[in-house]
Amino acid sequence: MNNFPRKDDPSCLSFLETSKHSLKDLEHKLKINHISNNFFGEIVIPLTTYFNNLPKREKPYLICLTGGQGSGKTTLSEFIQLVLKESCNKSTVGFSIDDIYKTKEERKELSETVHPLCKVRGVPGTHNIKMGLDTLRSLYYASPETLTLIPSFCKPLDEHYPREKWKKYFGKPNFIFFDAWCGGAKSISEEDWKPPMNDLEREEDPDGIWSKWSNQQLAGEYQELFSLFDFLVLIKVPNISFVYQSRWIQEQTLRRTLSSKKLKKRIMTKREVYRFVMHYERLTHYILEEMPSFADIVLERDEQFNFLFSKVP
Numbered sequence: 001m002n003n004f005p006r007k008d009d010p011s012c013l014s015f016l017e018t019s020k021h022s023l024k025d026l027e028h029k030l031k032i033n034h035i036s037n038n039f040f041g042e043i044v045i046p047l048t049t050y051f052n053n054l055p056k057r058e059k060p061y062l063i064c065l066t067g068g069q070g071s072g073k074t075t076l077s078e079f080i081q082l083v084l085k086e087s088c089n090k091s092t093v094g095f096s097i098d099d100i101y102k103t104k105e106e107r108k109e110l111s112e113t114v115h116p117l118c119k120v121r122g123v124p125g126t127h128n129i130k131m132g133l134d135t136l137r138s139l140y141y142a143s144p145e146t147l148t149l150i151p152s153f154c155k156p157l158d159e160h161y162p163r164e165k166w167k168k169y170f171g172k173p174n175f176i177f178f179d180a181w182c183g184g185a186k187s188i189s190e191e192d193w194k195p196p197m198n199d200l201e202r203e204e205d206p207d208g209i210w211s212k213w214s215n216q217q218l219a220g221e222y223q224e225l226f227s228l229f230d231f232l233v234l235i236k237v238p239n240i241s242f243v244y245q246s247r248w249i250q251e252q253t254l255r256r257t258l259s260s261k262k263l264k265k266r267i268m269t270k271r272e273v274y275r276f277v278m279h280y281e282r283l284t285h286y287i288l289e290e291m292p293s294f295a296d297i298v299l300e301r302d303e304q305f306n307f308l309f310s311k312v313p
């Protein structure tokens with residue numbers, strides 16, 4: 001395996017020079033206003049250079065970016081893909097675990113047969129893992145003429161976009177980027193199961209029926225998907241409070257990117273965002289505490305949105 005590059009390596013400096021204007025353009029397009037001055041040169045470019053230097057092979061590399069809500073997974077993925085395509089002449093495609101949610105109807109059925117909280121999207125058990133696996137298989141075994149439709153989910157409407165609006169990808173990419181807040185996570189042992197961790201669990205799941213069901217789902221087909229990852233990149237935030245704050249910032253950013261008044265009306269309030277994140281808190285603690293030990297690359301992020309590598313290959 002190649003060594004992880006330093007920010008002052010000639011290849012890193014070259015990629016930064018050829019892509020810096022495009023990176024800034026993408027930053028403005030995404031309406032992000034809190035990126036540090038060193039983020040591109042010290043984080044994006046070394047990561048991109050590392051992936052670009054991986055041995056060539058027929059099968060695409062599948063790279064998962066994981067971490068709490070609002071930690072910056074999708075944004076980092078988009079920046080890396082931009083440099084790989086523009087400066088390294090590599091083909092990439094990306095999507096999110098959020099793009100393979102089960103439908104409202106499917107979750108409503110689960111809420112009636114398992115637990116009312118199953119109606120809310122996000123935790124293991126509320127994703128269509130088969131959709132994700134089918135998408136990956138299409139990309140893995142694609143010929144140059146193969147068309148793969150990349151799933152796309154509209155969060156404000158809580159439904160998939162019509163299939164005719166999904167991204168169309170032709171052929172086989174060099175890299176597939178998959179961002180997932182719980183990507184690579186393992187189920188939690190129920191031997192020392194902790195009592196309700198927040199108001200949501202205390203009020204709506206005091207006996208742990210829903211949280212244990214979700215944990216059992218994670219132990220199943222999710223592991224088949226996660227086993228395909230070639231690299232697991234963790235963005236580790238300081239604590240769960242940061243996740244709540246970051247998810248609220250993410251919702252505000254989404255509001256700025258939407259042009260539809262109908263969709264803007266569906267944006268959550270701060271109180272709704274915090275209630276929503278409570279669904280994720282139990283597994284997020286596990287991710288923050290346990291995942292750094294087995295993730296391939298770990299990025300630490302602080303409250304000022306500064307990043308640094310704490311673990312590299």
